[in-house]
Amino acid sequence: MTERQNREARPVRPARKVGAAAKRATSDRGLPDGAQRAAGRNATGPGETRPGDARPSGADQRVATFGRMAKEPVGRLGAGAGAGTGSNAGTGAKAGGIAIADLRARFRAAVGQKQGWVRHWQECYEFALPQRNGASEQPGASGGVSGGEKKFDRVFDATAPDAVEQLAASLMAEITPPSGGWFAFEPGGNVADADRDILTARLARAASILQGHFDRSNFAVEMHQAFLDLVTAGTACLRLEADDFLSPSAFRFGAVPLRELAFEERSDGRMDAVFRKLSLTRDEIARQWPEARLPDRDRDEGQSPRRYAVVEAVLPDPGISGGYQLCVFFEDDGAVSGGSGGADGVLHRDRFEVSPYIAFRWMKAPGEVYGRSPVMKALPDIKTANKVVELVLKNASIAVTGIWQADDDGVLNPEAIRLVPGSIIPKAVGSAGLTPLDAPGRFDVSDLVLSDLRDRIRRCLLADRLGQSDQPGMTATEVLERASENARLLGATYGRLQAELLYPLIRRAIHILVRRGELPDMPLDGDVVQLRHSAPLAQLPKRVQAGQAMDWLSxxxxxxxxxxxxxxxxxxxxWLADQFGVPDHLLRPVLPPVEPSVEPMVEMAVMEDAP
Known part of the structure; x- marks a missing residue:
C-alpha cells in the first residue's frame, strides 16, 4: 500500500518510519487540490461524524470550500521546515513568485524601519532581561561562537528582572496554562439544533487530540520565552513547524529573537510579512534545502567554515488563492559565484497555506509596526533605581572599609601602614596621626528614594497586581474583586493577544493535524465551528457574574x-456550573418533558358524554 493510500485509509497518524526514511519530508504536491481535500475529509474514523456533516446538506459544499489542505511537507528539518518540495528553487528571478529584486528591496526597507528600535530594545534587555538579550547582534546569535558570558555586570538592582519574569509567568498561567484547557471548540450558529449534541462530542474529541499534541511538544518552554520577549520588547514571534513522525508531537515550536526578524505590516494591521536573517554554513544550507544551488567556496583563508547571510521571507501571496509565499535567498546577491551558483542567489521557493510565524504585540502606537512594552514605560525608573543601588553600594563600601587621612609630619609613611589587628602606626609629636574620614552619604535618604522607585517599577510591570488572587485570609468578595481588577488591567492586552496569538496559533496547529490526517477539515469561521478561549483570564468575567448572582441569591x-x-x-x-467551568458529566442529565397521553383524555371525554 502506498503512503497516500495509507493516509486515506487510516484515520490515525501514519505509521512511524524508521531509519533514513524518517528524515525525508512527505508532500502532497503530487495530488490535486481536490484529492487533498478528500484525504482530509476521509480522515475520520468509521462512524465518526465530521463537523460538516452536522449542517444541512445544502451547506456541505460551502464547508468544503473553507478547508484547503496544506501544500507543505511534514517533518522538514531546518529553518525552512514546513514548506514544499522546492521544485522552483533558484529557477530564475521571478519563478512564479515575487521578484528577487523586489524581495531584497523590501527586506532592506524592513531592516531600515527596524533600526530605530534596536537601541531601545537593547536598553530594555540590558536592564530588565539581560540573560536573554534578543536584540543585540552577539557572536552566538546565529550559530556562531557559543555564548556563556556574564550578562549582569551592569545590573545592580534585580527588581525589574524579577518583575519581568513574574509578569511572563502570570501571562503564561492566565492565557496559555501548561495544564491545558485554554481553548475549546463549539458548534457555530448555522448548525441545526438536532445536530449540536453529535457535533459537540466530535469537537471535544478534536480539542482533546489538539491539546495532547500541545502537551507533548515544547510549547510551554518556547511560549514562556516568547512572553518574556513580549513583556520586555513589546513584540514577540513564535514559529510553529510540523515535526517528523518519530517525534511524540506533531508540533515543534521556537521563540525567534527579534535580532533575526524584520516585519512588514499590512494596511489592515496584520503583521504577517516576516523576514528572518540567518547565518549558515554551506553544509547547513545543504541539509536544510537539499535542492538549493550552493556556493562553491566553503572555507575562508583561516580554514574555518564560511558563514553566509541567508534571508527567509514569508510574505502574503498577492494572488487570488491566498496563502503565503516562501523565498529563501542570500542577503548579498554576489554571495554565490562560480559554477553551481545561481545568478539571483535564490536558494528555495515554495508556499505555505498558513504562515508558520506568529507575531504578536503588547500594545501598538499609531503609525508604528512594532509594539511597545511595559518595560519601556518603566525604563526611566529602572535605570534610576539601578544607578541609585550602584551609588549605595559604593557608599556602603566606603562605610565598611573607611577613608583615612593623615598629617604629612615626616614620620608617618602611608605606604608602610598595614591596617591589621595589633599593628603599630608611628606618628610625630603633636600630629593627629591616622584619622578616619566621615562618609558624607545618608543611607536613610537613599532607602526612601529606592523604595519609591521599586514600587513604581512593580506597579508598571503589574507584579503587585497579578499575584496570587486567593491568598490565605481573603474573603470570596476580595477574591472576586481581585479577579475583576486583573481582567480590567489585562483586558486590552488580552484582546490583542486573542487576535494576534491565540487564533493564528490554533489555526496553524489545526492545519498541521489536518495535513497529517489526524483531524478533519475544521473551518474556524464561527458558522460551523467557533473557537472559544477558556483560559483562566477569559473565565474571569464569568466568575464575576457568578459572584454577583450568588450575592443576589444570598x-x-x-x-x-x-x-x-x-x-x-x-x-x-x-448556569452557575457553566460560569465556573464545571464539566457537564458532573450534573444529572435533564430528562425531556413527558407529554400527556392521548388515550386517557379520550376516555375522559367519552365518559363525560355518556348519559
Missing part, C-alpha cells in the same frame, strides 16, 4: 422562602 434568601420560591433552582445550578 440577599433574596433573607426575604423568606416565598422569595426563594421565585428562583428556578435547577436552571440556577446549571
Amino acid at each position: 440577599r433574596i434568601a433573607t426575604l423568606g422562602p416565598e422569595a426563594l420560591g421565585e428562583v428556578d433552582m435547577p436552571h440556577m445550578v446549571r
Whole structure:
C-alpha cells in the first residue's frame, strides 16, 4: 500500500518510519487540490461524524470550500521546515513568485524601519532581561561562537528582572496554562439544533487530540520565552513547524529573537510579512534545502567554515488563492559565484497555506509596526533605581572599609601602614596621626528614594497586581474583586493577544493535524465551528457574574422562602456550573418533558358524554 493510500485509509497518524526514511519530508504536491481535500475529509474514523456533516446538506459544499489542505511537507528539518518540495528553487528571478529584486528591496526597507528600535530594545534587555538579550547582534546569535558570558555586570538592582519574569509567568498561567484547557471548540450558529449534541462530542474529541499534541511538544518552554520577549520588547514571534513522525508531537515550536526578524505590516494591521536573517554554513544550507544551488567556496583563508547571510521571507501571496509565499535567498546577491551558483542567489521557493510565524504585540502606537512594552514605560525608573543601588553600594563600601587621612609630619609613611589587628602606626609629636574620614552619604535618604522607585517599577510591570488572587485570609468578595481588577488591567492586552496569538496559533496547529490526517477539515469561521478561549483570564468575567448572582441569591434568601420560591433552582445550578467551568458529566442529565397521553383524555371525554 502506498503512503497516500495509507493516509486515506487510516484515520490515525501514519505509521512511524524508521531509519533514513524518517528524515525525508512527505508532500502532497503530487495530488490535486481536490484529492487533498478528500484525504482530509476521509480522515475520520468509521462512524465518526465530521463537523460538516452536522449542517444541512445544502451547506456541505460551502464547508468544503473553507478547508484547503496544506501544500507543505511534514517533518522538514531546518529553518525552512514546513514548506514544499522546492521544485522552483533558484529557477530564475521571478519563478512564479515575487521578484528577487523586489524581495531584497523590501527586506532592506524592513531592516531600515527596524533600526530605530534596536537601541531601545537593547536598553530594555540590558536592564530588565539581560540573560536573554534578543536584540543585540552577539557572536552566538546565529550559530556562531557559543555564548556563556556574564550578562549582569551592569545590573545592580534585580527588581525589574524579577518583575519581568513574574509578569511572563502570570501571562503564561492566565492565557496559555501548561495544564491545558485554554481553548475549546463549539458548534457555530448555522448548525441545526438536532445536530449540536453529535457535533459537540466530535469537537471535544478534536480539542482533546489538539491539546495532547500541545502537551507533548515544547510549547510551554518556547511560549514562556516568547512572553518574556513580549513583556520586555513589546513584540514577540513564535514559529510553529510540523515535526517528523518519530517525534511524540506533531508540533515543534521556537521563540525567534527579534535580532533575526524584520516585519512588514499590512494596511489592515496584520503583521504577517516576516523576514528572518540567518547565518549558515554551506553544509547547513545543504541539509536544510537539499535542492538549493550552493556556493562553491566553503572555507575562508583561516580554514574555518564560511558563514553566509541567508534571508527567509514569508510574505502574503498577492494572488487570488491566498496563502503565503516562501523565498529563501542570500542577503548579498554576489554571495554565490562560480559554477553551481545561481545568478539571483535564490536558494528555495515554495508556499505555505498558513504562515508558520506568529507575531504578536503588547500594545501598538499609531503609525508604528512594532509594539511597545511595559518595560519601556518603566525604563526611566529602572535605570534610576539601578544607578541609585550602584551609588549605595559604593557608599556602603566606603562605610565598611573607611577613608583615612593623615598629617604629612615626616614620620608617618602611608605606604608602610598595614591596617591589621595589633599593628603599630608611628606618628610625630603633636600630629593627629591616622584619622578616619566621615562618609558624607545618608543611607536613610537613599532607602526612601529606592523604595519609591521599586514600587513604581512593580506597579508598571503589574507584579503587585497579578499575584496570587486567593491568598490565605481573603474573603470570596476580595477574591472576586481581585479577579475583576486583573481582567480590567489585562483586558486590552488580552484582546490583542486573542487576535494576534491565540487564533493564528490554533489555526496553524489545526492545519498541521489536518495535513497529517489526524483531524478533519475544521473551518474556524464561527458558522460551523467557533473557537472559544477558556483560559483562566477569559473565565474571569464569568466568575464575576457568578459572584454577583450568588450575592443576589444570598440577599433574596433573607426575604423568606416565598422569595426563594421565585428562583428556578435547577436552571440556577446549571448556569452557575457553566460560569465556573464545571464539566457537564458532573450534573444529572435533564430528562425531556413527558407529554400527556392521548388515550386517557379520550376516555375522559367519552365518559363525560355518556348519559
